[in-house]
Amino acid sequence: MSIRVGFDVDGVIANFNKTFRETAAKIEGGGGQMAADAMKRVWDHISRTAQWWLQLEAYEPDQIERLYRVSRERRWEVYFMTTRPSSAGETTQFQTQWWLEMQGFPLPAVLTVPGSRGDAANALKLDIAVDDRLTNCVDIIAACGIGVVGTLQAAIDAIEQFEEAKRQGSGRLSRLADWFKPSKHEDERLPMDARGSLGSVFPPPK
Numbered sequence: 001m002s003i004r005v006g007f008d009v010d011g012v013i014a015n016f017n018k019t020f021r022e023t024a025a026k027i028e029g030g031g032g033q034m035a036a037d038a039m040k041r042v043w044d045h046i047s048r049t050a051q052w053w054l055q056l057e058a059y060e061p062d063q064i065e066r067l068y069r070v071s072r073e074r075r076w077e078v079y080f081m082t083t084r085p086s087s088a089g090e091t092t093q094f095q096t097q098w099w100l101e102m103q104g105f106p107l108p109a110v111l112t113v114p115g116s117r118g119d120a121a122n123a124l125k126l127d128i129a130v131d132d133r134l135t136n137c138v139d140i141i142a143a144c145g146i147g148v149v150g151t152l153q154a155a156i157d158a159i160e161q162f163e164e165a166k167r168q169g170s171g172r173l174s175r176l177a178d179w180f181k182p183s184k185h186e187d188e189r190l191p192m193d194a195r196g197s198l199g200s201v202f203p204p205p206k
């Protein structure tokens, strides 16, 4: 049984604060606390800027590639969740997907979550959710708990440990059941570059 993991994007994977501050400095001049109306002007500017979300930097670029690799190797199902407001150009979903591909995570499942993260996490039956906001974490937890880590690297480490513990804790009966599952020989799996082996989609998008 593969585990299901949800990642918040801004503040966890993408450095939203940095690019937001740079945009604010361009529009409002640098420094200090921004008043509510200045903040609104920055958000207005963002909403008018095509593909604004593509400019963001990754906190730990190599960890995004690692997440892709580990999720393929260990057969994790990964969901990226975001409540980003829209900018001009493509949808936030498409911009976020494209951005993740550029960071080395092909075919990312991006969910734009307008409402409660808890509802989304429940609907997806997530085993683990990684988020930088305590309010989202509290919204998500039902009968589990919260662990605090400082980096994306530490988060992925923790998920690997969680999966290991889950597998060991699953008991003799479920291990017996594993015998009757179809075997997962390596030659049944696709290479990391799945597009390279499957080829492009047909018919190609017009």
Ligand SMILES: [Mg+2]
Binding pocket: 008, 009, 010, 011, 012, 131, 132, 133
């Ligand atoms: Mg966040």
